[in-house]
Amino acid sequence: MSLSNVDVSAGGFRLSGFTTGHYGLLLGSERWRYAVLFTVLYTIGTVLAELVLGTLIALVLERLGGAGRSWMMALLLLPWAMITVVSAQLWAYMYNGVYGILTSASENLTGEPVQFLGTRFPAIISMAVADIWKTTPFVAIIVLAGLMMLPKDVTEAARVDGADAWTAFWRVRLPLLRPALTIAVLFRILQAFGIFDLPFVLTGGGPGNATESLALLGWQVMFTNLDFGPGAAVAASTAALVLVGCLLFLRAFRSQVGEEEAGT
Template identity: 70%
Template sequence: MSLSNVNVTANGFQLSGFTGSNFSLVVGSPRWQHDLWFTVVYTVGTVAVEMVLGTAIALVLERLKVGRGWLMALLLLPWAMITVVSAELWSYLYNGVYGLVDQILAPIAGHDVNLLGTPVDATVAMGVADVWKTTPFVAIIVLAGLVMLPGDVVEAARIDGANAWTIFWRVRLPLLRPTLAIAVMFRILQAFGLFDLPFVLTQGGPGTSTESLAMLGWRVMFQDLKFGPGAAVATTTAAIVLVGCLLFLKVFRAQVGQEETV
């Protein structure tokens, strides 16, 4: 569809010809460029925060001897919740009239606070909701990697006089790189396909400031009924994710190869 002229008829779709005009129309659009920039920045920001928080939570859980199972079960509740449901929950919290956030911040600000009313605030509010939901996923993956680390290497570093901070940065973190790479890959794939969270929280607003590539493709295809350009948006999004993941894996393998050589 992205490489064809698509006509909608009473009998369905009609694909005619071979054309690249859909891609030139999409890539040259300022709206597509804005949504690409927003999606990339949002993905990098949320994934970075989730990796830091998830690793910290995993380190705490690793040290627990009692109640780890219960805490892991509680930790997984946000992740198990359907994104649309969690987005509705956060929309109530962020409501500028009766939301809990407004009740807390309004006395300080002196007026009602609507965190979804400005582009920057709406982006940060979405990021907080995303981090709340997906950090447990990262924590569980990192915890699995921590449990599988060889204890003799850590013990040898401790005998050599390394403190806890040095052991983490010089021993445990390098050994965790494959696990962290898996977590980053999964989160990039999920975050770059951002749709349901902004769809419920902001509808891509204010204006189109929080509109992701997935939302743009949906709007072009199913609201504007421009199936050729909509398919081009989806295809370019998939291609960008594929190239990004391949580059990430290449860099990761090169780093691992250098460490093994050393």
């Protein structure tokens, strides 16, 4: 569809001919370029934050034992198990400029209410916070599984050789965790780059187009404007960018692992 002329009528749509004009429209569109930039930066920022927070939470859970760990894992999975549309609506209530609890708290702290979803930068940060809150448990569970599978004797040998807790983690345990971290990062890149439901419910892509992701842009072009050709081109370009990003990440990971194996 992205490479065809699309004729839309009351009975549906019809494809005819071959054209690359839809991709020409994308490359010349400032709105599409902003959506690409926003989606890339949003993905990088949220995935990095989730990776750091998830690893810290996993380290804390590793130290817990028995029922304590089970209860904490159950509580941790509640945000992840919640449907994104439901969690987005809950955050929308908290961010509401009239009766939102976070708006009221900001007014009590600063004397002036913060419009979390009313201006560009606060809206981006607010959406990222909601996303990080929901998906950090997913990263934490994967990292915890990786920590539980690490051989204990390697860490004990490092401690015997005089390494403190930080050095043992950074130099010994973290390199062994890279396969688990890679899985977590790949899944989160795929999910974050295709984010649709959170901005759709929370901000609608606004204010203006400040929080408009590629997936949301494709939906609006295809199903709101009924421009099926350009909408399909947005979808295809999103899939291509995700594929390239994942391949580059895997290549960098394999190269690093290969260098470490050669060094040992």
